[in-house]
Amino acid sequence: MMSQTLTVKLPDALYTRLRERAQQANRTVEDEMLDVLATAVPVAGELPADLAEAISPLALLDDQALQRAARSHFAPDAAAQLEELHIKRQRVGLNETEGQSLAGLVRQYERAMVVRAEAALLLHRRGVIVPDPAAAQ
Secondary structure, rough: OOOOOOOOOOOOOHHHHHHHHHHHHHHHHHHHHHHHHHHOOOOOOOOOOHHHHHHHHHHHHHHHHHHHHHHHHHHHHHHHHHHHHHHHHHOOOHHHHHHHHHHHHHHHHHHHHHHHHHHHHHHHHHOOOOOOOOOOO
C-alpha cells in the first residue's frame, strides 16, 4: 500500500487530547491520528468495520425479522442524552468525558440508522413493500 507524508499543525488542546487518547490505548500519536482520520473519512462506498459488522448478518434474516429491524428505533433515553449533549456543546462546550459520551452516542445512532436502512433495502430487494417510517408515527 502506498503512503504519503503529511505535516499538520494542530492546536495544542487538540494535540493534547490526541496524545492522551494514544496513551490510553497504548498507541503512538501517529497511529491514533490515522485511526481518527480513517474513521472520519472512510473510503467511498466502504463502511467502517463496526458498521459493516452490524449489517452483515441481516442478509440471513427472514422477512419478519428484517421488518422488525427496519422499524427499530434509537432508544429514547439515548436520543435525549444525545440531544442534551449537542445543545451543551453548542452553548458552552463539553469536557473530555462528555465529548467521549457524545461520540459514543453518535456511533450508536449511526449504527441504528445503518441497520434500519440496510434492513429496508434487503426487504425492498426481496419485493416486500416497506412502509414509510414517517407514516407509522
